[in-house]
Amino acid sequence: MRKDRTWKSFTINKKLHKPDNCLIVSYIKYIVILVLLIFIQDQLIWLMSISKYQITPDIVIIMIAFIAVKEGQIFGTVTGFVAGMLLDIMGGSFLGLSALSYSIAGFAGGYFSNKENDKFLVKFNFLIVVFVCAFVSNMIYFNIFLQGAFLSFFDILLKYVLPSTTYTTIISVVYAIIPRRGEKKVY
Amino acid sequence: MRKVGELVISIKEYLILTLLVVISLIFLFSNDNTQIRFFRAVAIGFFGTIQSGVSAIPNVFELESENQFLREKNIKLANEVATLKEARLENIRLTKLLELKELTGADVVSASIVNKSVVKRRNTITLNVGENDGVKLNMPVITDDGLVGKIVATSDGYSIAQILYNNDLRVTIKAQRSRVDGILTYDGVENLIVTNVPKSADVNAGDLIVTSEYSNTFPAGIPVGIVREAGNLDNLFKKLLISPSVDFAILEEVFVLKYLPNEERQNLEELYNKQETP
Numbered sequence: 335m336r337k338d339r340t341w342k343s344f345t346i347n348k349k350l351h352k353p354d355n356c357l358i359v360s361y362i363k364y365i366v367i368l369v370l371l372i373f374i375q376d377q378l379i380w381l382m383s384i385s386k387y388q389i390t391p392d393i394v395i396i397m398i399a400f401i402a403v404k405e406g407q408i409f410g411t412v413t414g415f416v417a418g419m420l421l422d423i424m425g426g427s428f429l430g431l432s433a434l435s436y437s438i439a440g441f442a443g444g445y446f447s448n449k450e451n452d453k454f455l456v457k458f459n460f461l462i463v464v465f466v467c468a469f470v471s472n473m474i475y476f477n478i479f480l481q482g483a484f485l486s487f488f489d490i491l492l493k494y495v496l497p498s499t500t501y502t503t504i505i506s507v508v509y510a511i512i513p514r515r516g517e518k519k520v521y
Numbered sequence: 522m523r524k525v526g527e528l529v530i531s532i533k534e535y536l537i538l539t540l541l542v543v544i545s546l547i548f549l550f551s552n553d554n555t556q557i558r559f560f561r562a563v564a565i566g567f568f569g570t571i572q573s574g575v576s577a578i579p580n581v582f583e584l585e586s587e588n589q590f591l592r593e594k595n596i597k598l599a600n601e602v603a604t605l606k607e608a609r610l611e612n613i614r615l616t617k618l619l620e621l622k623e624l625t626g627a628d629v630v631s632a633s634i635v636n637k638s639v640v641k642r643r644n645t646i647t648l649n650v651g652e653n654d655g656v657k658l659n660m661p662v663i664t665d666d667g668l669v670g671k672i673v674a675t676s677d678g679y680s681i682a683q684i685l686y687n688n689d690l691r692v693t694i695k696a697q698r699s700r701v702d703g704i705l706t707y708d709g710v711e712n713l714i715v716t717n718v719p720k721s722a723d724v725n726a727g728d729l730i731v732t733s734e735y736s737n738t739f740p741a742g743i744p745v746g747i748v749r750e751a752g753n754l755d756n757l758f759k760k761l762l763i764s765p766s767v768d769f770a771i772l773e774e775v776f777v778l779k780y781l782p783n784e785e786r787q788n789l790e791e792l793y794n795k796q797e798t799p
């Protein structure tokens with residue numbers, strides 16, 4: 335999948351499918367949605383926290399996964415880094431931790447990218463991408479964040495990583511059930 | 522050179538990832554840097570203002586658990602309050618016990634009532650202290666309010682005391698104000714009475730009745746009750762109705778006074794009584 339995403343093929347694809355102003359519009363859309371999601375993730379996501387471990391969904395990773403699949407590995411990685419840095423600055427936790435986990439998650443999401451066939455963006459297929467990205471991101475984030483908390487790897491996995499990943503995947507069902515214009519039915 | 526360029530292009534995803542990971546790690550390990558701290562303090566201050574605005578919104582998912590937590594906390598605090606109240610009452614009792622000890626000059630044994638009868642003619646209370654605690658026959662039983670009765674039976678761990686509402690118990694008393702003597706008994710129905718008080722004696726309703734020094738069983742001066750009614754028994758004597766100082770209905774804890782009759786005095790009185798008896 336990743337081999338299709340060379341600069342050359344990207345440029346050709348751009349020229350074939352989208353004019354420049356369309357691209358700019360779509361990037362602006364990404365930025366606006368991402369900033370909105372980062373704001374919600376930082377300021378309002380606690381409203382959806384569950385269990386005594388305060389598990390929350392990661393709605394930013396859903397967008398990063400989408401961008402990674404849609405635009406490719408480099409885009410996914412850079413978007414993950416920028417979004418993570420913003421979240422770190424806003425959040426007051428370890429600066430660079432979200433950036434690190436989101437960068438790698440965006441990179442992982444890029445493996446599902448295929449310009450000729452967006453099958454992983456179709457309906458419930460996207461949930462697989464979200465699960466993988468969220469799992470990668472949470473594994474990195476919680477294992478670094480909970481260093482010194484005297485929790486074993488399996489404790490972190492069972493109490494934080496898997497619940498948060500599952501919660502995020504469940505939330506991303508919203509993406510699957512929202513009807514979109516001109517969606518290709520590829521299964 | 523061209524080959525190098527192609528190689529870089531072919532692995533550019535990895536190079537970019539590596540670069541961003543390295544930058545992230547640099548930030549991660551620079552969290553204690555003064556400039557980073559300052560920058561973060563400014564950012565947190567800015568976003569904290571927004572945060573305070575949205576913090577008023579309740580978390581519907583957490584409401585139930587929060588409610589549960591508050592209920593549990595409430596029960597714990599209620600238990601704590603009850604324990605503190607008990608401790609306060611115990612403190613008051615022990616303070617009174619110390620005062621009592623100072624007042625009587627005798628040692629006391631604290632006891633709980635494990636059985637009680639108050640509706641018979643011969644009413645008694647069973648205490649959870651016995652000979653092992655130094656309790657002996659005829660020792661007075663009191664509370665900080667006044668006289669309860671005296672010990673009439675003992676075992677190793679328990680003892681039984683006659684209370685004022687017992688036909689068999691007679692207490693030599695006197696009116697504290699006028700020093701008029703008398704003997705207090707239970708009429709077997711509902712009243713504590715003092716008979717054989719001369720009609721001319723100065724005793725009125727409201728007078729405090731205390732144990733008399735004529736008694737060899739009880740130390741003098743222990744409150745017994747208040748004169749509720751001072752009526753005429755016949756042409757010569759008055760009949761006093763006494764309300765006890767101790768509320769027997771709610772009595773739970775008492776003190777056994779380690780006070781025994783003076784043997785020398787007792788022997789002398791018994792000897793004299795034998796000589797008098799034909």
